[in-house]
Amino acid sequence: MIEFIKDLLRHIIKGNKLYYTWLSVLVLVITAGAIAYFRQLDEGLIVTNMRDQVSWGFYISNFTFFVGVAAAAVMLVIPSYIYHFKPIKEIVLFGEMIAVMAVIMCILLVVVDMGKPFHAWHIMMTPNFPSSLLVWDVIVLNGYLIINMSAVTYVLYRAAHGKEYKMSIMWPIVLLSIPWAFSIHTVTAFLYNGLSSRPFWNASIVAPRFIASALCSGPALMIIVFQIARKVSEVDISNEAIQKIAELIAYAMGLNLFLYAAEIFKEFYSHSIHLAPMDYLFFGLEKGGEHHNVLVPFTWIALFCNVTAFILFLMPKMRHKFTTMNLACVMILVGVYIEKGMGLIVPGFIPDTLGEIYDYLPSATELIVTAGIWAVGALIYTLMIKTAIPIYKGELSLIPKEQRRKIPAH
Amino acid sequence: MRRRDFIKSAAIGLGGLLIPADKSDASMWERFFQKYFREMTSEEKKTVAKKLEKDYQDKTGVAINVRTTDSQPGVKFGYGLDLSRCIGCRRCIYACVTENNLSRKPQVQYITVLEFKNGEKWVSDLEESRKYYNHELVPEPGHFYMPVQCQQCANPPCVKVCPTKATWREPDGIVAIDYDWCIGCRYCMAACPYGARKFNWAEPTVPPDQFNPNTHYLGNRPKAKGHVEKCTFCIQRTRENPGKYPACVEICPVGARKFGNLLDPESEVSRCIETKRVFRLKEELNTNPSFFYFFS
Numbered sequence: 001m002i003e004f005i006k007d008l009l010r011h012i013i014k015g016n017k018l019y020y021t022w023l024s025v026l027v028l029v030i031t032a033g034a035i036a037y038f039r040q041l042d043e044g045l046i047v048t049n050m051r052d053q054v055s056w057g058f059y060i061s062n063f064t065f066f067v068g069v070a071a072a073a074v075m076l077v078i079p080s081y082i083y084h085f086k087p088i089k090e091i092v093l094f095g096e097m098i099a100v101m102a103v104i105m106c107i108l109l110v111v112v113d114m115g116k117p118f119h120a121w122h123i124m125m126t127p128n129f130p131s132s133l134l135v136w137d138v139i140v141l142n143g144y145l146i147i148n149m150s151a152v153t154y155v156l157y158r159a160a161h162g163k164e165y166k167m168s169i170m171w172p173i174v175l176l177s178i179p180w181a182f183s184i185h186t187v188t189a190f191l192y193n194g195l196s197s198r199p200f201w202n203a204s205i206v207a208p209r210f211i212a213s214a215l216c217s218g219p220a221l222m223i224i225v226f227q228i229a230r231k232v233s234e235v236d237i238s239n240e241a242i243q244k245i246a247e248l249i250a251y252a253m254g255l256n257l258f259l260y261a262a263e264i265f266k267e268f269y270s271h272s273i274h275l276a277p278m279d280y281l282f283f284g285l286e287k288g289g290e291h292h293n294v295l296v297p298f299t300w301i302a303l304f305c306n307v308t309a310f311i312l313f314l315m316p317k318m319r320h321k322f323t324t325m326n327l328a329c330v331m332i333l334v335g336v337y338i339e340k341g342m343g344l345i346v347p348g349f350i351p352d353t354l355g356e357i358y359d360y361l362p363s364a365t366e367l368i369v370t371a372g373i374w375a376v377g378a379l380i381y382t383l384m385i386k387t388a389i390p391i392y393k394g395e396l397s398l399i400p401k402e403q404r405r406k407i408p409a410h
Numbered sequence: 411m412r413r414r415d416f417i418k419s420a421a422i423g424l425g426g427l428l429i430p431a432d433k434s435d436a437s438m439w440e441r442f443f444q445k446y447f448r449e450m451t452s453e454e455k456k457t458v459a460k461k462l463e464k465d466y467q468d469k470t471g472v473a474i475n476v477r478t479t480d481s482q483p484g485v486k487f488g489y490g491l492d493l494s495r496c497i498g499c500r501r502c503i504y505a506c507v508t509e510n511n512l513s514r515k516p517q518v519q520y521i522t523v524l525e526f527k528n529g530e531k532w533v534s535d536l537e538e539s540r541k542y543y544n545h546e547l548v549p550e551p552g553h554f555y556m557p558v559q560c561q562q563c564a565n566p567p568c569v570k571v572c573p574t575k576a577t578w579r580e581p582d583g584i585v586a587i588d589y590d591w592c593i594g595c596r597y598c599m600a601a602c603p604y605g606a607r608k609f610n611w612a613e614p615t616v617p618p619d620q621f622n623p624n625t626h627y628l629g630n631r632p633k634a635k636g637h638v639e640k641c642t643f644c645i646q647r648t649r650e651n652p653g654k655y656p657a658c659v660e661i662c663p664v665g666a667r668k669f670g671n672l673l674d675p676e677s678e679v680s681r682c683i684e685t686k687r688v689f690r691l692k693e694e695l696n697t698n699p700s701f702f703y704f705f706s
Contacts, residue, residue: 044635045594046516046612055599055609115594115609115636118442122574122593126446134573134597196695197567197603199535273535288540354522354558354605355536 004160004398011390012383018232022382026375033372036365037112045115047365053358054349056113058366061341062373063109065217067188068210068340070102070144072218074181077174079244087241093155093392094229094237095222096148097384099181102218103145105377112369133191140184147177152384159391160398185210198348200277203266209259210340215252216306217336219245220329225381227326235389246325250313253332257310260339277347280357285350287357294359295346298338305335437461447588447627448578452478459627466632472621476631479649481582487643487700488583489656490668490682491557494705498523498548498555502658502667506559509644509657510630511622513614520641521559521658522605528552534692559658560585560606560641561691561699568598568607577638583672583700584643586628592637599638603692610635643669672700 015023040047050057076095080088111117129135151173158165189207196202223245230237267278279285282300284293312318312328319325351357362370390396444458459476466474503521512518524539526532532539539556549555566585569577576591577598599607613635625631626646633639644656648669654660659667670677675684679702682688686704 044610044612048611051611052599052605052608055596110595113595115596115638116592117594119591119593122446122576122591126449126575126591128571128573128575132571132573132597134571134595138573191597192600195567195571195601197601197692273531273537276535276537287537348600351535351537352605353536353603354524354541355539356541356605 001398003401004396007390007396008387011396012386015386023379026379026382029375030372030379033369033375036368037372040112040365040369041117045113047363049360049363049366051358051360053352053356054346054360056345056349057360058342058362058370059109059113061345062370063106063113064188064344065337065341066102066105066109066377067141067184068214068336069218069221070099070106070141071181071185071211071214072098072102072222074178076219076222076245077177079248085244087238088244091226091237091241093152093388094226094235094385096152097381097388098218098222098225099148100145100152100384101377101381103141103148103184104380105373106141107145108373108376109370112373133187133194136187137184137191140180140187144177144180144184147173147180151177152388156388156391157398160396162394162397162399182211185214192344192348195348197353199274201344201348203263205259205263209256209263212252212256212259213336213340216249216256216332217340219249219252220332220336223249223329224326224333227322229385233385233389234393235385242325243320246313246319246329249329249332250310250319253306253310253313257306260306276351280350281343281347285357287351292350292357292359294361295342299343302335302338302343305331306339309335437465441465441590444590446575446591448575455627462627462631470616470618470621470632472618472623474621474623474625474632476625476627477646477650478627481580481584481649482651483581484671484673486583486672487562487648488670488672488677488679488683489562489643489701490679490686490688491701491703492666492668492682492706493554493556493703495664495666496523496555496557497664497666498525498543498550498553499663501661501663502557505657505661506641508620509622509647510642511616511625511632512639513610513612513616513633514620515615516612518608518610518614518639520606520608520639521557523555523557525550525553525555528554532556534694556703557658558604558606558691559701560643561604561697561701562641562643564698564700565696567601567603567695567697571597571601573597580628582649584628584645585640586642586645587637587639588628589631589633589637589639594636594638596638603695603697607638607640609638 048057072095076088076092079085080092111120114120123135123138127135151170154169155165186207189210192198192201193206223242226237226242229235264278267275276285280292281295284291284296309328309331312324318328346360440461445454450458455478459478462476463474466472500523503519503523506512506520510520512520522541524536524541525543526539530538543550562583562585564583566579569579569585573595574591574593576593577585577587579585594609596609599609610633614633616632622630624646626649629642629645647654648656655669659669668678668682670679672680674680682704683702686706688702688704690699690702
């Protein structure tokens with residue numbers, strides 16, 4: 001075991017200039033984020049631009065987006081285990097590691113949003129269960145983290161012994177992880193959805209749209225991460241697997257856009273007073289002689305990105321070409337990040353329950369702290385693949401050195 | 411931020427997975443692990459209140475008295491607001507700030523007075539409201555006013571969503587918060603349809619000579635940054651025997667505000683419900699407020 005840890009450390013510190021630059025940048029951003037967060041702890045959330053009118057902002061927006069990313073693994077788990085689609089089966093592990101990364105980021109994003117993070121343990125003392133959806137969310141997110149961590153650890157543990165994982169052990173984990181991935185979405189959607197005070201969220205389409213858009217953003221992120229991973233390391237990820245994921249994204253985006261259109265139609269055609277948040281997103285609102293429209297450019301960028309990406313994914317020719325496919329993936333990430341982030345959270349508070357319009361954009365502190373959390377995620381993922389790849393390659397093993405040669409490399 | 415402050419806050423943060431503040435004596439630990447109010451015995455309540463009094467004395471230099479008076483049997487508080495009398499003078503807001511030891515900087519206010527133009531749409535989403543009106547004299551001709559504060563709902567959405575049960579409805583109908591049990595997630599603020607819940611975005615400040623020393627654990631005791639607070643019908647006044655009216659009722663120069671026991675048919679508020687055509691705010695949300703608006 002000690003031998004293994006030594007080997008592992010050797011593998012982690014082994015890297016070229018690019019790898020070290022990447023690590024230094026991440027550490028730098030994490031440090032900046034930590035400094036900004038300590039200041040926030042000291043002075044209070046007043047250093048953010050959130051106020052009583054818009055009481056959740058950039059942190060919760062990012063949280064919502066990453067809940068979507070976290071379910072990405074399931075997109076791969078279903079075809080690989082259930083239909084035994086071989087090319088994808090080999091990369092499920094990397095998808096599950098994205099889930100681990102995303103859930104850790106989600107937890108951090110909620111913690112930095114809390115006014116009294118040191119008292120978070122109160123939830124365990126007197127959980128308002130089953131009434132509060134926030135308690136549900138704590139349960140499903142932590143559960144999802146445990147499930148994916150066990151899957152990753154088990155597969156790697158077997159691989160470190162030079163063995164394939166046993167399906168008898170993987171099956172229960174897989175069977176649990178599929179509904180669980182849907183549950184983290186549904187519960188997070190219900191968190192907003194259940195509030196009758198916020199007409200923008202209080203629409204039954206919110207949960208289905210959560211799932212549809214998550215099935216776009218998660219896999220899009222995976223396609224990009226996988227290509228980078230195979231470029232900078234010797235991991236094998238087949239083009240076939242990537243193409244299959246791209247095809248799945250096309251269906252998911254189609255569904256997402258349809259649900260979005262249904263929502264837009266309902267709001268604009270019926271034109272009730274509850275149109276205001278949607279109107280704020282697309283055109284801005286007029287009140288007291290002032291025009292409030294800070295989110296308008298973002299909304300249109302998101303719509304443009306999602307529609308263009310959908311068209312690109314729909315055409316097999318474009319989808320099969322890596323340049324256009326990558327472009328479409330980036331557009332989906334931008335589009336869904338806006339739509340399922342700020343575009344979902346902020347309009348819930350606009351106009352506020354007493355009719356006031358408070359234009360919210362994140363403060364510098366919010367941006368830096370969030371960047372720090374992104375960097376934590378990237379660092380975790382980097383270290384995870386840095387561990388997983390040599391294990392897969394048989395370079396890092398729990399088998400004693402003298403016996404190693406007898407067993408064929410994985 | 412000065413460098414020393416930075417180092418200090420960095421140290422708090424780093425060492426601070428458990429340490430909540432920059433004091434490190436035994437009483438701080440006791441405060442940190444202070445129990446949930448509803449799980450305290452009446453003995454424990456008294457001990458904790460004593461401790462708080464000492465803390466506040468050290469912090470503010472003012473002798474502050476923290477009571478933990480329980481709700482009285484046979485009492486359900488109700489509030490009446492006569493919209494035809496309200497002139498939008500905002501005296502209620504400032505009487506409330508003083509009575510409840512609300513932060514002066516940044517400003518925290520439990521009451522919001524909304525101004526509407528005659529004939530404009532107003533009731534449901536209040537989207538034509540003006541909150542920051544600034545006239546030489548009120549009422550502004552052609553306008554009317556509607557003060558909004560915690561409606562003390564019988565079916566409160568904030569209580570439903572709170573993850574730690576830090577907010578609940580007391581037997582006398584007051585929706586209370588244990589400030590020390592609140593974790594500052596602000597889910598209740600998203601859930602409240604009346605904008606009644608206020609968050610302490612920074613450390614609240616009250617000039618020491620302006621402290622109201624008569625406080626209640628669930629009411630106007632000094633607050634800290636990072637938790638939510640709201641109107642409690644002046645629990646520190648209304649629960650005492652003899653009780654006093656909430657500060658906003660007492661200050662109102664035109665008698666627009668009524669308060670009393672809903673279970674007593676002869677109380678002022680019961681008489682208003684009986685004799686006026688009352689309505690409640692956002693009735694379509696089924697929150698069932700104990701706060702009644704009417705026109706006399």
